[in-house]
Amino acid sequence: MEVLLVRSTVGLPLDSSRRRPFRAIHHTSSTISVCGGGTNLRPGEISLAHRGVLFLDEFTEFRRDLLESLRQPLEDGFISVSRASGSVTYPARVLLVAACNPCPCGFLGDPVEPCRCSPSAADRYRRKMSGPILDRIDLYVTVPRLTPDELVQAEGQGGESSIRVRERVLRAREVQWDRWKNLGYQCNAELPEKALRKQVRLDPDGRRFLKDVAGRIRLSGRGISRVLKVARTIADLACEESLSTVHLAEALAFREGGDLPWDR
Numbered sequence: 001m002e003v004l005l006v007r008s009t010v011g012l013p014l015d016s017s018r019r020r021p022f023r024a025i026h027h028t029s030s031t032i033s034v035c036g037g038g039t040n041l042r043p044g045e046i047s048l049a050h051r052g053v054l055f056l057d058e059f060t061e062f063r064r065d066l067l068e069s070l071r072q073p074l075e076d077g078f079i080s081v082s083r084a085s086g087s088v089t090y091p092a093r094v095l096l097v098a099a100c101n102p103c104p105c106g107f108l109g110d111p112v113e114p115c116r117c118s119p120s121a122a123d124r125y126r127r128k129m130s131g132p133i134l135d136r137i138d139l140y141v142t143v144p145r146l147t148p149d150e151l152v153q154a155e156g157q158g159g160e161s162s163i164r165v166r167e168r169v170l171r172a173r174e175v176q177w178d179r180w181k182n183l184g185y186q187c188n189a190e191l192p193e194k195a196l197r198k199q200v201r202l203d204p205d206g207r208r209f210l211k212d213v214a215g216r217i218r219l220s221g222r223g224i225s226r227v228l229k230v231a232r233t234i235a236d237l238a239c240e241e242s243l244s245t246v247h248l249a250e251a252l253a254f255r256e257g258g259d260l261p262w263d264r
């Protein structure tokens with residue numbers, strides 16, 4: 001219903017497939033087209049992606065001010081657009097997916113092709129990858145080049161198939177829905193700070209472990225909350241009721257800098 005409501009305000013077809021939205025935005029997009037507003041007040045791409053995926057390709061090419069304007073909605077799940085006549089609030093609970101090369105030439109960390117970038121160019125590029133929005137990104141994953149073997153492998157031979165992964169994800173979603181429905185949340189990610197502290201329990205080992213690592217890598221309060229949510233989801237995917245140090249360690253390994261080629 002929420003997705004259909006947003007679509008109806010911009011005259012998009014109201015298909016009944018119940019598919020979650022997927023919206024890709026380009027780095028040249030205007031802030032109004034992404035966040036909403038304009039003379040004929042309308043929701044932006046971040047609201048059209050509500051309950052679905054907002055995809056940013058070539059992440060390092062995006063303007064700083066545009067990325068800044070995504071911070072608040074990523075945190076709150078809604079966006080307020082102000083105009084002279086007043087302000088409007090649109091829903092904006094998205095799963096943000098961003099992709100970029102590891103360096104300008106794209107080969108940093110590649111086992112076959114050497115990186116051709118000068119240290120200063122690579123450094124400039126890396127600096128573009130920093131900023132407050134990165135604090136709101138939970139999983140960092142390096143996607144290495146596929147070997148010729150992997151490329152010619154038949155579907156399903158190289159690890160778990162997407163269909164099996166999908167089943168696991170749907171099951172984890174159901175578990176989360178069941179766990180939080182009385183509190184009015186759909187998944188771990190939606191849990192506000194207070195509820196998180198009360199509802200997601202750590203055993204003494206887990207608490208000690210998280211405290212140690214958080215101090216060492218200077219994790220912010222927000223960072224700790226996000227690690228807890230990701231760890232809870234990792235445990236849900238593994239169908240495990242209690243949250244252990246293993247889940248926390250995996251969640252921490254996905255944090256900023258956890259798996260980027262320039263940190264190896």
Ligand SMILES: [Zn+2]
Pocket residue numbers: 103104105106107108115116117122
């Ligand atoms: Zn390079």
